[in-house]
Amino acid sequence: MSENVQRSRLRLLAGAGLLLAAPQLHAAPARTVLRVGDGRGMMRAMLEGAGVLDGLPYTLEWADFPAAAPLLEALSANSIDLGGTGDAPLLFAVAAGARIRAVRATQTDPSSIAIIARGDSPLTDAASLRGKRIAVTRGSIGHYLVVAALRHAGIALNEVTLVYLLPADGKAAFSSSAVDAWSIWNPYLLIALTRENAKVVTHGGNGLWPGLGYLAAHDKAIQTKADAIADFLRRSQRAQDWALQNGDAYAAMQSRLTGLPVDVLKQMHEATRPRGVPIDERVIAGQQQIADTYYAAGVIKQQIDVRPSFDTRFSIVD
Template identity: 40%
Template structure:
C-alpha cells in the first residue's frame, strides 16, 4: 500500500471524517491528546455514545466513518486514523498486505448476521446452488470468508463461483438489480437487507465463522498513545456490557447515528450479543485457522503467523 491508497481511503470516509483525517497525524485539542478513531457504519461510536462513555474523556476523539473494513485498513496503513474495529478475516487480509497494525481488543458475536443473501424469489436455496453463480462482496471481508466456507461445506471450490468485489452499497444494488446472484455481507447491512429490502439469507455464519472481531491500532499509536488506548478499550468493554442489557436504547442511538431504520438496528444487535474476551492461546489458534483458510483459497501469498499480530496494552 502507498500514499495513493491512503488518499483513496480518505475519500471513502464520510465528509466530516475526511476533513478530520486531513489533519496532521498527532495533534492536541485544548491541551488534550487527540485520538483519531475509524469506525464502520457508526457502530463503535454509537456504542460509546449510548452508554455515556464519551463523557469526561481525558482526550479528544475525532471520528471518521468507513463503509467496510478494507478502506478502514487503508486509512490505518496511511496513519490517517489510529484505531478502528475490524473483523478477523479482513484483519488477516490487511496484515498480509503489509498494513502496520495490531489487535489489542477482541470480541465475539453470534455469527448469523454475516451471511450470503439472495432475492426472496431466487431459486438458490443452498450453498451447492451457488455453483456457477456470481457473488458480490468486499475482497477479504468476513462476507468473503463466509462465502468461502459456505462453498467448502457444499464441496465446492472458490473458483466455482464468480466473485465481484464491491462495496456494500454497490453490492446490494447489484443484487437487487439482478447483475449478481448473491451478496455476502455483515451487520447491520444484513438486518437492513432483511427488514427493508426483503432479501433472504441463503447461508449464515453460524458454524462457518468464528464471530471474532477486533479493535486494531497502528504501531505508532501503540507506541505513543498506549494510555489512551487502554482507556478507550476499557470504555468500549463497559459500553458493550451496558448495550447488551439495554438493546432498545442502543438500537435507537445506532439508528440515529448510522441512519438505518430502528427495527433493523434492533434486529442486528439483539442477535449479535457481543462479548469482549481476553487474548489467549485458544483465541490465537482460532485466528490462525481463519488465516489458513485464506491461504488455502489462494488469497495469501504465504502463511501468516497470527500470534505476531496481537498485542496487550
C-alpha cells in the same frame, strides 16, 4: 558619572536580576489526539449512548468508513490510530504487510453474516452457488464466508464469479439482479431479509466463521499513545455492557446517528449480542483458521502465523 545616571543603572541591574530570578515558563504539553475509525457510526453511537466519553484525558477524533477494508487502509497508512474490524479484514491487512495489531476482541453470533439470495431464487445452499455471480467486499468477513462456504461444499473459487463491491454498491447489484447472491453482514443483512424478501443460502453459524471482531491499532499509536488506547478500551467495555442491558436506548441512539431503522438496529443487537472476550488461545486459534482457509484457497499467497498480530497488554475484559 552623575548621581542620576548611577541610579538608572542600578534600576536596570535590579530589573535584570528579577528577570533572571523569575521562574522559566514552559508551554503546556500538547494534548494527545486519538483518531478512531468507525463503521457507519455504530461504535460512536454506543459510547455516546452509554455516556462514557465524559472527562476524556485526550482529544477524540472520529473517522467514519462504509466497511472494514477502507478503514484498514487508513489504519495501515497511519491516518487513524485505532479502528474496529472483522477478523478476515484484519488478516488481509496483515498479509499485505500492515503494521497493525489487534488490541481487543469481541465475540458475536456467527450467523450475523450470511450469503443471501432473492426470495424467488433457486439457490438453496452453498453447493448451489457453483457457476453463480456473488457480490462481496474484498477482504471482508463476507469474502471469507464465501471462501469457507465454497471450500466446505467442495467448490473451487474459480467455479464462481466474485464481484467485488462495497456494501452500498453490493446492495444495488443484489436488488437489481446484477448478481445471484450477496455475502453480507448486519445491518445490511437484516435489512435485506426483513425489507427486500431475501433469503439465507448459508451463514457463518454453520461452523464456517468464528464470529470474532477486533479493535486494531497501528504500531506507532501503540508505542506513543498506549495510555489513551487503554483508556478508550476500558470505556468501550463499559459501553458494550451498557448496550447489552439497554437495547432500546442503544437502538434509538444508533438510529439518530446512522439513519437506520430503529427496529432493524434493535433486532440486530439482540441477534448478535457482541461481548468482549480475552485475547487468548481460543481467539488466536480462530484467527489462525481464517489465515489457513485463505491460504488453502489461494486467496493469500503465503502462510501466516497470526500470533504476532495480537497485542495482549490491552486485553481488558471486566
